[in-house]
Amino acid sequence: MMWALVLLPLLGAALSWLVPDNRRRVWVLPVFSLAQLGVSAALLVNTPPPSPAGWIWLDPLGKLVLMANSVLFTVCSLYAVGYLSYRLKRPNRVLCASLLVCLAATSLVVISQHLGLLWIALEATTLTMAPLIYFNHNARSIEATWKYLLICSVGIAIALLGLFFLAYSTIVAKQEVSLLLPSLIRDAAALHPGWRHAAFIFLLVGFGSKMGLAPLHTWKPDAYGEAPGLVGALLAGGLVNCALLALLRVYQVAAASSEGALFQQVLLAMGLVSMAFAAVFMARQSDFKRMLAYSSVEHVGIIAVALGLGKGALFAGLLHMINNSLTKGVLFLSCGNIHRAFNSKSTQFVRGALRRTPWSAALFLAAFLAITGSPPFAPFVSEFLIVSSAFGQGNHWTGALFLLFLALIFIGMASTVLPVVLGEVPPDLERTRYRDAAPTVLPPLALMGLVLVLGVWIPTPLQDLLHEAARLLGGEA
Template sequence: MMWALVLLPLAGALIAWLIPDNRKRALVLPVFALAQLFLVGALLVDTPPVSPAGWILLDPLGKLALISNSVLFAVCAFYAVGYLAYRRRRPNRVLCAALLVCLSAMTLVTISQHLGLLWIALEATTLTMAPLIYFNHNARSIEATWKYLLICSVGIAIALLGLFFLAYSTIVAKQDVTLLLPSLISDAAALHPGWRHAAFIFLLVGFGSKMGLAPLHTWKPDAYGEAPGLVGALLAGGLVNCALLALLRVYQIAVASTEGAMFQGVLLVMGLISMAFAAVFMARQSDFKRMLAYSSVEHIGIITVALGLGKGALFAGLLHMINNSMTKGVLFLSCGNIHRAYNSKSTTTVRGALRRTPWSGALFLAAFLAITGSPPFSPFVSEFLIVSSAFVQGNFWTGGLFLVFLALIFIGMASTVLPVVLGEVPADIERTRYRDTLPTVLPPLLLMGIILTMGLWLPAPLQQLLHEAAGQLGGGA
């Protein structure tokens, strides 16, 4: 059953590749996304034990990432049917097949207990996402694709060196050579300090590049700006979660060793730096899709701050991982609709989206309020818990800077979003045939419902899973 999670999307990718008709091919995505989601539900109810070799296990941290990624992919799969119907002249064989292969790779990341296997799965997500970013086949998209491939590949190569150093630290310590996570956690304190320290640095830089932590985020604005909306949603809400999960595996080893405090301190600084970068570059941003890239940098920074704080903030950080994933889905899908309606991403052209695309404009506005931490949406809950934890721990500088950056980011993002959705539609802009339809509006509306519901009521099973996952990271009250 565990391997079925990985093989089922691959079977769907093969079927999508073999179907000759563009319109029928798109229907493969929601069919296999629903099948995957059903299988995920079955495995959450009855989770299998660890595989005989110890390489595969669905633990609480993996479950959180798997739930988030599977729900987001299912929503994007249904959205893709309406989106590809609008762009029927564009061949979609590569897009449909690559989306399902990417789902398979993301799933493998969540169930991997061997860091070598996790690295392979993470690299597979990098490679399969490249043709999706290039879907529009223009000069800007190919530039964005190459920048994405170059920076992320360098980052993932640095992470591989970190894994080599981690394995070598077991040799120097005269232990069994292994990259199995449970063994590394149990023996973390006995690993050679020098090689262990070097491994942590390389793994943080490598996985941080994939996550988009500042100043390692330079691929994000181009990739998010040029990719289709549904691809941007998966980049910001799916692949970021996979890289974050990889970092959380390193975090587990670090807190079990003698370097937990050092690792947390570095994460705290990098998280605040990411929020600062977002606050600076989001101001007066004229491309609203690139603006979402800096929003992603901000929220990765928020999660990293929570990891740096530790203790009770870990629960909030993991909750924010889910909140960010769902909210980014709404933002990217709705702004993709607005982009199609105006055939532009520039705030100098796009005005009055609430009049031209009422549903997409309203969703974009609501998601903006959610992602900036406004009640009653779920990101408010997780951000409030993080900043509260900072003050409870006596870390007043972190709490103060956190609030200042949030305020600056709200102002910067509002200066871009509000002119896009409010006002009158310019009379001299290009007339396009896109209008809001049920297939392109219902998926982000469903995600918006999840965000609102989680802000008002967090289901007990999800709370329990979050507590178990935080416990894996050493989190407590």
């Protein structure tokens, strides 16, 4: 049944490629994404045992990523029906097929217990996202696509070298030669320390570039700024989760060896650096879609800080992964609506969105408050737990810097968002044909509802799953 997570989207991709009509083709997306969501829910409730060779299994960490990605992709596929109705003049065959192949690849990342197979699946997500970023077919989008492919491919190649080093460390240590996660965790302490250390460095750099940790984030502003809103949502809320899961697999091995503390310290430093980069580059940002790219850099930094702190912060970091995924979906889908309504993403022209697109502007404003850690939304809960853990562990400098960067980012983001939403519409601005409508408003509204619910109540099954996943990383229950 776990293979259905991969095979169903691939079947949908083949079908979407064969459907000749632009209008009908888009309906393949929600049909197969809902089917995949149903399979995901069934697997979360009744998880089958590992495959005979141990390559395929859905552990608690995989369940969290599967849950977040399946919900986000389903919402984005429903949104795509309304979005593509405004883009009928542009062929969408490649877009629809690539989206579904990407869903299959992300699902394979989630269920892979072999680091080599996980690497292949992660590389597949890189390749399938490229044509999605290039969907607008202009000079800026092709530049963004090449930058994305170049930097992410170099990063994933560095990660491959890390896997080679990790495998070689088992040979030198005369252990079982395997990249299966359970074997690596069992033998982690006995692996050759030199090759193991080199492997961890290369894997952190490689998967960190895919996540967009600073200073490895340089592909994000262009890719997020030029991709359609629904593609930006999947990049920031879905692909980041897959890269994070790959990093968490390495974290598991590091925690089982003698280098767990060093790995945590490096993650803590990279997390704070990412938050600092976001605070600097978000100030006075004139392109509100690029601003969301720096917000993504901030939040992968927040998760890295939680991983670096360890212990109780691991629960909060995993919760923040889910919260960030859902909130980024609202931000990118609503800002995509505003972009179409004004035919611009520059704050010089986009003003007074509440007057032209009241629903989308209200969602954009609410999601801005959520993503910056304002109560009663879900990111406030996870960020509060992370900073509480920092001070509780006596790591006062980390807690103080964390709060400082959050304050600076709030101010920088507000200086862009508030004029866009609350300002006056420029009188000479051309009026486009886009209007807020149910197909493009209800999907982000549903996500915003989830963000609000998780801010006031975390269901017990989700809490239990988060605790199980944190224990896999060595966290406290």
